[in-house]
Amino acid sequence: DSGVTQTPKHLITATGQRVTLRCSPRSGDLSVYWYQQSLDQGLQFLIQYYNGEERAKGNILERFSAQQFPDLHSELNLSSLELGDSALYFCASSSYERETGWADTQYFGPGTRLTVL
Amino acid sequence: AQTVTQSQPEMSVQEAETVTLSCTYDTSESDYYLFWYKQPPSRQMILVIRQEAYKQQNATENRFSVNFQKAAKSFSLKISDSQLGDAAMYFCAYRSPFSSGSARQLTFGSGTQLTVLP
Numbered sequence: 001d002s003g004v005t006q007t008p009k010h011l012i013t014a015t016g017q018r019v020t021l022r023c024s025p026r027s028g029d030l031s032v033y034w035y036q037q038s039l040d041q042g043l044q045f046l047i048q049y050y051n052g053e054e055r056a057k058g059n060i061l062e063r064f065s066a067q068q069f070p071d072l073h074s075e076l077n078l079s080s081l082e083l084g085d086s087a088l089y090f091c092a093s094s095s096y097e098r099e100t101g102w103a104d105t106q107y108f109g110p111g112t113r114l115t116v117l
Numbered sequence: 118a119q120t121v122t123q124s125q126p127e128m129s130v131q132e133a134e135t136v137t138l139s140c141t142y143d144t145s146e147s148d149y150y151l152f153w154y155k156q157p158p159s160r161q162m163i164l165v166i167r168q169e170a171y172k173q174q175n176a177t178e179n180r181f182s183v184n185f186q187k188a189a190k191s192f193s194l195k196i197s198d199s200q201l202g203d204a205a206m207y208f209c210a211y212r213s214p215f216s217s218g219s220a221r222q223l224t225f226g227s228g229t230q231l232t233v234l235p
Contacts, residue, residue, distance in 0.1 A: 108162035
């Protein structure tokens with residue numbers, strides 16, 4: 001167990017709908033990353049937040065948005081859903097590891113499997 | 118932009134034997150970080166091992182070790198005494214250093230599906 005939680009585990013919805021995926025990072029982690037894993041495009045970075053602020057954007061569609069709240073949990077909002085948005089969406093979190101000196105190793109949640117029908 | 122290549126889509130190994138998964142990457146940065154993640158059938162992404170590019174010593178974690186060849190931009194994963202539980206998709210990943218100003222996201226390879234034969 002990585003300590004990162006994601007809800008829901010599975011989501012089935014229809015085209016054109018909007019869904020919200022939720023992520024709670026490991027205790028104390030300030031950074032949250034969102035990734036999409038699809039069969040045709042592999043694992044792709046979507047967006048990063050650090051302590052409530054957007055830090056980096058990857059291949060995130062304009063129909064997608066995210067935010068990180070004061071309690072550090074994050075939500076990924078997907079709207080006007082299309083069949084091609086069906087994928088596994090991962091959240092990862094990271095922080096400085098005092099014991100090892102490693103900074104920013106990303107630990108992944110179990111993912112949310114989105115199916116758009 | 119950095120790219121990560123895993124040229125072996127599938128590999129198989131006999132239980133208790135050793136297997137090596139290949140990974141190459143392309144970067145113009147001199148300092149960076151490399152990772153191997155494992156994705157079993159549960160689909161959870163699990164960190165296996167990590168390596169800092171400035172360290173010449175290869176990282177090891179129990180039965181897992183890497184062969185890091187910086188000049189060749191190669192980062193292979195060796196699994197010794199393979200176990201049935203090692204069966205999974207393995208992803209190699211690259212991350213830029215903080216100093217580069219680049220974003221800290223992971224760039225992943227396409228993965229190698231490892232089958233462990235009893």
